[in-house]
Amino acid sequence: MSDHIQIARHGAVQIIRMNRPDKKNALTRAMYATMTQAIVDGDADPAIRAHVFFGVPGAFSSGNDLQDFMAFVTTGNMGSEVIDFLVALASAKKPLVAGVDGLAIGIGSTIHFHCDLTFATPQSFFKTPFVDLGLVPEAGSSLLGPALMGHQRAFAFLAMGDGLNAVEAKEAGLVYKLVETEELENSVLKAATEIAAKPPQAMQLSRDLLRMPQDDIIERIKLEAKHFAERLQSAEARSALMAFLTRKKG
Known part of the structure; x- marks a missing residue:
């Protein structure tokens, strides 16, 4: 289990909060495992009627921990x-609601293809740099993205790596509503509570x-994961990842 994931309840709503601010909520294997268990346990608990995902101010998640x-x-x-978490997302029995403030990179973006409602602040930014790192889209996004956004916008987002600001993400259907920073958590919890009351x-x-x-x-999550694992061990991905880590250190 991970201390970087906080689990709480707000009435019939389970709150899953990523809390690793020093790393902009880069997700480790332990963080994934804790979130998976939270989804499974919440789905099995009749007192829980909805799940909510939060990050920290300025960072929903910067994606996977590159050291992993x-x-x-x-x-x-x-x-x-990782695959256990993605399958848990796709299999969740209770509605999923998210509140985004700031960075939503990689899985920080693709998680919202599974959310029923995502609220975001105006300064939020969504990006999937998979191909830039020699990798492929994940979380079922290669299937869900074109269905939600249309092929060309999904290609730009998932293959070209073009980022979406908050307004563009809403226009693309990745975000339900934009709210001010100070209103984010209340807006998310209000919506989740309304859902839970149905x-x-x-x-x-x-x-x-x-x-x-x-x-x-x-099925698509597992196919993407197969390609992702193969790509991670490729010379192309190894070179791209090393170059990225070198730039970060510099």
């Missing part, structure tokens, strides 16, 4: 924590009808 990536390049062992069986059925078939999403 480099460890996989060295050892060939990526572990199961008849739960009708809500779950309605949500299932609105979403793409779960099996299709999970």
